[in-house]
Amino acid sequence: MAAAVYRTSAHLHRTATPQLRRQALAVDAARHGTPDLVLALRPPPGSGPPWWPVWATGSQITTGLRTTIPTTSCVRAVACTVVEGCPVAVTCGDDGAVRVWDLAAGTPVGQPMTGDTGGVQAVACTTVDGRQVAVTGSIDGTVRMWDLTGCAPVGDPMTGHTGGVQAVACTTVDGRQVAVTGSIDGTVRMWDLTGCAPVGDPMTGHTGGVQAVACTTVDGRQVAVTGSIDGTVRMWDLTGCAPVGDPIIDHTGRTGAVSAVACTTVGDRPVAVTGSGTTRFSGSVRVWDLTTRTLIGNPLREPIGRVLTVSCTTLNNRPIAVTGDLKKFVPPAAAADARPEPWALHRQLGQCGCGI
Numbered sequence: 001m002a003a004a005v006y007r008t009s010a011h012l013h014r015t016a017t018p019q020l021r022r023q024a025l026a027v028d029a030a031r032h033g034t035p036d037l038v039l040a041l042r043p044p045p046g047s048g049p050p051w052w053p054v055w056a057t058g059s060q061i062t063t064g065l066r067t068t069i070p071t072t073s074c075v076r077a078v079a080c081t082v083v084e085g086c087p088v089a090v091t092c093g094d095d096g097a098v099r100v101w102d103l104a105a106g107t108p109v110g111q112p113m114t115g116d117t118g119g120v121q122a123v124a125c126t127t128v129d130g131r132q133v134a135v136t137g138s139i140d141g142t143v144r145m146w147d148l149t150g151c152a153p154v155g156d157p158m159t160g161h162t163g164g165v166q167a168v169a170c171t172t173v174d175g176r177q178v179a180v181t182g183s184i185d186g187t188v189r190m191w192d193l194t195g196c197a198p199v200g201d202p203m204t205g206h207t208g209g210v211q212a213v214a215c216t217t218v219d220g221r222q223v224a225v226t227g228s229i230d231g232t233v234r235m236w237d238l239t240g241c242a243p244v245g246d247p248i249i250d251h252t253g254r255t256g257a258v259s260a261v262a263c264t265t266v267g268d269r270p271v272a273v274t275g276s277g278t279t280r281f282s283g284s285v286r287v288w289d290l291t292t293r294t295l296i297g298n299p300l301r302e303p304i305g306r307v308l309t310v311s312c313t314t315l316n317n318r319p320i321a322v323t324g325d326l327k328k329f330v331p332p333a334a335a336a337d338a339r340p341e342p343w344a345l346h347r348q349l350g351q352c353g354c355g356i
Helices: 002-008 018-031 033-042
Strands: 073-085 086-094 098-102 107-113 118-127 131-138 143-147 152-158 163-175 175-182 188-192 198-203 210-218 221-228 232-237 258-265 269-279 283-290 294-300 306-315 318-327 336-347
Touching: 002 018, 002 210, 018 033, 018 143, 018 283, 098 131, 118 175, 131 175, 143 306, 152 232, 163 221, 163 283, 175 210, 175 269, 188 306, 210 269, 221 258, 232 258, 258 318, 283 306, 283 318
Parallel strands: 073 118, 118 163, 163 210, 210 258, 258 306
Antiparallel strands: 073 086, 086 098, 098 107, 118 131, 131 143, 143 152, 163 175, 175 188, 188 198, 210 221, 221 232, 258 269, 269 283, 269 306, 283 294, 306 318, 318 336
């Protein structure tokens, strides 16, 4: 088994530093399902990186990950839900179409849903008036809602953004279903999904395009947390359509634009996990206490690349974040490897990292 683990990333070991080789071997050991080997590779306390793999997978190990659902263009966003008892994925991409896929069969459901005049960059799923819908954001600046049972548009396109819509999240505010969107125009907007109409005025403050949005509850009120190309994280009160406090500024400089945001609860406090990066090969992951709007622990940097996505879940009763980044494992002439990493979110300050 040790030999199989070594061969998985053999291309790396020839040129990587000893620390990076150790970390790559640990990730590959986790991919092979050998926790004892992962533990054996862990460096002595205080001498290694602030993270360590908990779980990992990859197409080199799991042949099922090599099975793809064919599409005609680059896929920009995916969301999952259940429609009439069937687990489905909703995808969108550069061709401007929104597609529904039966995840059990790996086949399309109905016809592609079209109408946008540009690529579709964001999608989220929710329930409106008892039916499952998808809400999408397009590069043409529109927000659309789609009935996932009939694979058909719902109402007219929602307009107001003056730039492409890059992020969508759905939640409930004062008993009504809403979508919150972020745009390259730097604004955050909220939409009533029952009436397909804007709610309140645009929320402004970011000085660059909004690339990520997530919704949660803080101190009993519904809020949205956004990340921007300007390097800031902001929180917005969705009842009053107003900013909450000053922007959280800690992704500026080397770590750059905030391209991913997810919200969860660690212990009894709401937190946001954000990902950033200035180039394809330099990024960080940060955890924020949303009550105090302060950083928890240290940023998680090396050896991750530019962080493109982040999602939160629970593994073995431990809250974790899973990130997708572009990481350069090999010399510049070779291609980059896009890979997921799991991060354990510990409650104590200074202990945000990966652990077994």
